[in-house]
Amino acid sequence: MTDDPFDELLSFVENELQFATSHYNDSYLDRRVSSRMRRTGSDSYAEYLSVLQDEPDEQEALLEAMSINVTGFFRNPDVWSGIADVLETLSDEKSSVDVWSAACADGREPYSLAMLAHDVDGIDESRIDILGTDISEPALETAREGVYEESRTADMDDQLSFLDDYSRYVDRDDRTYRIADDVQGTASFERHDLINDDPKSGFDLVVCRNLFIYIDNEYKRSMLEVIAESLRPGGYLVIGKAETIPPTLKSAFSVYDARLRIYQHDSDSGR
Ligand SMILES: C[S@@+](CC[C@H](N)C(=O)[O-])C[C@H]1O[C@@H](n2cnc3c(N)ncnc32)[C@H](O)[C@@H]1O
Structure with missing residues (x-):
């Protein structure tokens, strides 16, 4: 009491x-x-x-x-050029690239990754598999449907204009935006709680943005441990632009691009 x-x-x-x-x-x-x-x-x-x-x-x-469910397509556009470079490197190196959008909200982040994979010439989209996870079932339902309504607070046309011509990947009917089938085919969704569920394994890239800013330090550290375990050695991590890696976990990651908050999981960190 x-x-x-x-x-x-x-x-x-x-x-x-x-x-x-x-x-x-x-x-x-x-x-x-x-x-x-x-x-x-x-x-x-x-x-x-x-x-x-x-x-x-x-x-x-x-x-x-x-419930913290704010999201968008290509949120913080400058980061997405960095993510495109990472995806291009990975698709050059590997015949199968596994990407995890952790805490993906209603799917606009994993679909941004999928659109990027289809859009950038140097990325072979057939090599890319994207898993989107979140703790919220309603958010995942929207993600599986891949249909988004424009609202006063979300100018989707503006968000999607990160791409030269988004009409190849999204069918727009007035204020409704529907992700095209081939882009939907690049992403799948399941529920995962970063605090209570087990780590995954072997991911080449984990994108986990704009959740840690709300989380108590103790849980933030355990979430990042789950993510570190889920990455293969040398795999990449992207966190939100206002987020940081706690000092006790710095040895698990090396900086790939400090400004864009892109890191690589160190192979010799013992994790
Ligand atoms: C602000 S949104 C971020 C969405 C997206 N990553 C972005 O940057 O636009 C935070 C998301 O974290 C999810 N979340 C909260 N606690 C979580 C947990 N323990 N495990 C997984 N997801 C969680 C929420 O449901 C919400 O969808």
Whole structure:
């Protein structure tokens, strides 16, 4: 038991609403809670907790606010030129290239990888297999359908204009964007929880972006350990542009491109 009102609120969310608040860092949780407090006119954590206890609709709204599902096609465009170079190198070196988009949200990141594989002349797309995973089943359902609706906050035409002519890979009908079958064929999807599930193995490239910024340091380290184990020696890792590798894990990776946050898994790190 705790006397701190913020901790009490988090205990309620963790125990009654089954959301693992302990995995996330406090500043992230505070931002999400504060935004719901403003919307409900609550002046203190204690007041907001009583609103939460009484109102199932508010419980749902808070859970929605806490799920971090922001994504996009070719997010941070400059990074994608670096990813294209890595894919080209890998497809030159290997007849079969395994790519893992971990925490892929609704699939726009793995489909960006698939479109790149089809678009860049130096990449043989038949050699590339992309696995997209996420903890969220609803996000994975959208990913499997490969259909996206334009919204006020997502200008997909602008995002996709990273490619010279995206109409080869996406069928657009007004505000609906459908990923073409051959691009969909390059990617598959399954559920994977980077905190509780086992590592995978033998990946040539893992892209895991814009999740660590929300995660408590302890869990961030264990997630990166899972990823390091899932990479073959010399395999590449891309993290988000605002993210860093914790000092205790630096020996597992060498820097490939510091600005773009691209690393290589060291063969002699003992992992
Ligand atoms: C902000 S999105 C990032 C999506 C994409 N990588 C990007 O950069 O656009 C973070 C994703 O991490 C997922 N996530 C949260 N906790 C996770 C966990 N423990 N294991 C796997 N995915 C997780 C969320 O469901 C969400 O889809």
